[in-house]
Amino acid sequence: MGEVRATDLAKPFFVLYVVWHPSFELGEKIADAMMQHFRRDLYKNIVGGAGIPVVFRNACMPDNDIPISINPEDSEASAIIALVDDNLCESQSWVDYVKGLSEKTEESNKNGFNNLLFPVSFNKKALHKVNLSEQALRWDSWKGDNNEKTMRLISELTYEFCRMLRHHLAQLENPSNKNLENYLKKVQIFLSHSKHDSDGIEIATSIRKRIHEGHGLSSFFDVNDIPAGLRFDEVLLAQVRISAMIAIHTDSYSSREWCRKEIIEAKAWNVPLVVANSINNMDERGFPYMGNVPVVRLGYDVADVSRIDIVISRLLDEVLKDFLWRCQTHEIRKQLPSRAFLIPRPPELISLSCIPEGPELTDTASTETILIYPDPPLSTEEERLINRVSPNVQLRSLAEWKAGATR
Template structure:
């Protein structure tokens, strides 16, 4: 399940999507020994080592504990490049001795026993995604929690937004996120526009796209602010009857169709997984692009396909707009290129693959 999810985590065309490879370490490597092949950490710049502790490991507790010790020693030898994400089994049994001696915090899954299998899988993915993204922020010297900003129209999106916020904030749901909801989060006398901008500029935005969302000025402000700061955005479509006006710059973003009338957990956990997956895709792309474009001047790195908004909104048109593969289609690319050329004659539009070439 983890492999299927991470094997197609982002932009897709003709069935080909952005891939984060997942490797298994479970089957015995040598006859007579229960342990798998040692994890080869050198195959990636960064690794997330996910331990799924279970009763089979308890049957060979000593051997598996040695495997964990050697794996963690190899991780420590690489500095802070990698992250360790351990999960207890559903019975809540004792964790391996070496991790206990290190006072290692585990994700305790005993409280998940009331969830069905699909819900447990989504909760597992959510924890993995959040911890990987936290680790990447630490590597960039940003140890702050990232807020989940829930953008919505009060008229017909408030119920769904409130359900998301209540669900995330409930201690019983074990959701490792915190939310920013609306003006009720502000202190009296605070500049609410500046605070909204600050929260959006470092957060992941879920837009509850209801029938009237696109016509509300504050919703447009929140969505365009997230785009301007190049933040992860997921559109949660709860439209019911008729949209009188579609805001054109809600394009080039993942959109999830929600049945917000169903059981709360059945649609909120999958939505949170989509939001964190989009966030991880953006994180990884920006890190990859920085390796090849960090020293280049006048390069605007976009974690999503560019559009007219990005060109016209820029204070100075960049020489190159760099964005993820696959390339834009001819019609869409022609519009963006013409807008760039009107502002700067030597401008170019390139995917990361084209730029590397």
Template sequence: MIDYLRIHVLWADGSVESQRIAEMISTHFDGLGMERDGVAYRIPVRFSSAPWAAGSTLPKPVDLTRAAHNAVVVLNDDFMFEQAAAWNDYLAETRAAITARGEVDIYIPFGSPGREAVPASDAARNTQYVRRDRWTQLTTPAARDKRLLLHVLVQIRRYLRTLKVDQRDEPLFVSHAKADGDTTARAIITYVQSPDNDVPLETFYDAMELNPGEDFQARFKEEIGRGTLIAIVSDVYDSRPWCVFELTTAKRHRRPIVLADINSVRISRTFPYGANLPRVRLSPAPGDDAWIDPLLAEAMSEGLRCDIFEAQARKALAGADALVLPRPPELFDIVDGDPPPNTILYPDPPLGDIEAELVQRAVAAIAPSARLLTLSEYSA
């Protein structure tokens, strides 16, 4: 079976720290984004480190044929530098194999934390490495892990966009209520935009980013309609019309959404269409920004899950008309807009009995001939 995407992590044998990072990457991608009924989307991760042949320090060549797309992550460090000649040839051959397959794979190299030189073949190609030596403000392994994960996630998502018609960078839209969510939202935007942080994301914050004379509602729709949305769910968020507008706009455009819950006292009314989404509980303290990278990684993970499901669904459909939902279907998806086509496709696993009964009743009333199927059911 050919996977849609595989991640290959390369590091020099003997580097305990690089092995730890590789295992962290594998654990993260073993369950990506939203989990339902104990099931989460898994992206296979393969390691290339242990010597393959007697007398060699190098691993087996990376097998790129087992996936439609591959992300090759290189962890350069002092161990790789000590074996520079051998690893230079190995990486040059890996790059050549990637090039031979056309524009279907991505190469994501990370520089050495100790500032050791990159392999000569990559230097000759002016290959940009992620500068881990600049992450001086990240003082714990957990903080550095989340920053590295964020880079991997963002670069894979950017690469997948090159396969689509719209290749513009995708903004991170931070939806919030001014009354009690502005401090948290502003902390995220300031953190991402700071030149002191190596966070490879674009952001959209609020009307202050608009030009005078712009139609702010139309601009919000445009930014949300091609972005990833983080909703700062505070005590009053669900009661604010503009927050409801932003959240439903993201759902209407089938965009990735993560709820960041900062509720402190009481939510007087829960907006029903804020359900059916991954939710992260936050307790940000003044002056502490350690929570931001994990939240961004969660949002990009959910985004990658949505990206891959959409690509797999479109391939399976082969041009057939269908409503493709990146999340389990709910009443909003069925009743919003025009009647759905004959096929409504959503991620596995199938809906539970209670959810399915409600949604099927709505489908029967609006589009009686429509079939509600998971991707595996449709493919079968």
């Protein structure tokens, strides 16, 4: 692959391949779980899915004992997940097949990290037989049952896919931006919480601890990370704009001015956001702008780290979808009319406040503002409400806009 070029819209953008030996029964269950998580039917409410194609490579070709080969050049970016167990390692043809995939991804990545192989080790000794250069995900050393390990594998891979797509986006914006240092930068997490009930501080501390124990994500924990001499409010709001956010919704959260400011800032800048519901007794007045994003029941028992893991994983899903959207629409941005804007989540009333003002905004149809958002299309009742408030704003899902839909 040469220098990063304009995206070929005829190609799939990002494809996941799952490779496992047909005799490895657990492999099929893991692959099915990945399929269910990363690929979704856009018209069904499936948690987590990002609309990523997932392709299996376990069935062997006729008169052969290995599957069809994988060509990384068939998509703009790809990730190959190789489930390396004893069955695979005991077959020299399968070992050669996986080594061949390693060589292909290495060749395609001379100018970046668009195609990567992720080995998953189910037996450390068996992994040595394959002798791959890539760092493996160590299923064999993880604690828990197979379901828990599968969830961890999906979460670990999601974070790595975020790295890949962030780096790909940086290359699209600047083709010379392809060094390892940029790839290794961490995703930052802003923990928005209230200090006016003990639950908020305790839960935020537990999430931060869990983050550092797990993926090595860099969390931002307001006052503790504001350098001396700088203004509290300026640093706080600037950090919201460049982070993914977990809003820890405890009893006093909605009543605190700075918690509300952080939510509004996050919505205004379209940052990935997940609400962790930790109501203990009641919320006197729910803050309306906390909607339109995933809400995960966390509770206020911080001893249950499994719930914290679900919150972090759900946020990673949102980060992944955000990078996918920005990569997939990079070339489209260059084709947009002056009053058309791309937003990474379904529009809501607060989206209207984020539209830049300008002399073009009139009541004439020729200068209507268009908000383009990810599929599926907005529900009729939501669209009617927004149109009632701002009748000269058109709402179009990406597929509708591509098809040239009009009123």
